Amino acid sequence: MKCTKALEQESLQIAKLHKEFIPTGFLSQQSLNFLNVLYLFLIRHEIVYVIKEDDKVVGFIAATLHTEGLFKSFLKNNIGLLMKFSLSNLFSLTFFKKAVETLMAPQKIAIDNLDNTVPELLSIVVDKYYAGRGYGKKMLVCLEEEFKTSHENVYKVIVGANLEANSFYRNNGFNKEKEIELHKGDLSYVYMKKL
Numbered sequence: 001m002k003c004t005k006a007l008e009q010e011s012l013q014i015a016k017l018h019k020e021f022i023p024t025g026f027l028s029q030q031s032l033n034f035l036n037v038l039y040l041f042l043i044r045h046e047i048v049y050v051i052k053e054d055d056k057v058v059g060f061i062a063a064t065l066h067t068e069g070l071f072k073s074f075l076k077n078n079i080g081l082l083m084k085f086s087l088s089n090l091f092s093l094t095f096f097k098k099a100v101e102t103l104m105a106p107q108k109i110a111i112d113n114l115d116n117t118v119p120e121l122l123s124i125v126v127d128k129y130y131a132g133r134g135y136g137k138k139m140l141v142c143l144e145e146e147f148k149t150s151h152e153n154v155y156k157v158i159v160g161a162n163l164e165a166n167s168f169y170r171n172n173g174f175n176k177e178k179e180i181e182l183h184k185g186d187l188s189y190v191y192m193k194k195l
Helices: 010-023 032-045 067-079 079-089 094-108 135-149 165-171
Strands: 003-005 047-053 054-066 120-126 152-158 175-183 186-194
Touching: 003 120, 003 135, 010 032, 010 047, 032 054, 032 135, 047 135, 054 135, 067 152, 094 152, 120 135, 152 165, 152 175
Parallel strands: 120 152
Antiparallel strands: 003 047, 047 054, 054 120, 152 186, 175 186
8 A cells, every 4th residue: 555646647536536425515516627627736736645556546635735825826826717617606606605615714714823824634535445444544644744844743624523534533643623614504623633
């Protein structure tokens, strides 16, 4: 089992995993094309690792060193796609509400003096057919080594309060620091882990 940096040509496989195995959240409701562009951007500018079986991506982890900078940079680099995407959702009040809430997330998740300069684990997925093999933990180790190389000593992750993933984070050394409402009516926990 080897964890490697994601390649650009793997962005679609990663997007498909996200779409299939992260059933909730604003991003999961978006098109596969949008997710593909997002993960291609993350591969090029942020941190994405994968685990493969027979050249097929069966798990991935994505992170950023600076959440606030991530949103600004993604918007700047993908203005054409975002305009097209916004036009296709022109009459969806729910879409615009969730989009604004997502863009405002960095201000909501600031914790004490750690604000949005703290690295963030954005998403982690393992194909359910490969669950229980330690792939999630292995990808956390790869990510943490990357953070240490960047001289980071703490990072965060935001998890929906009702998701099974909460036990994964607690079992892997994360501590719940804050409860927030990223989207109205949806409680999430902000976990921190010291390296």
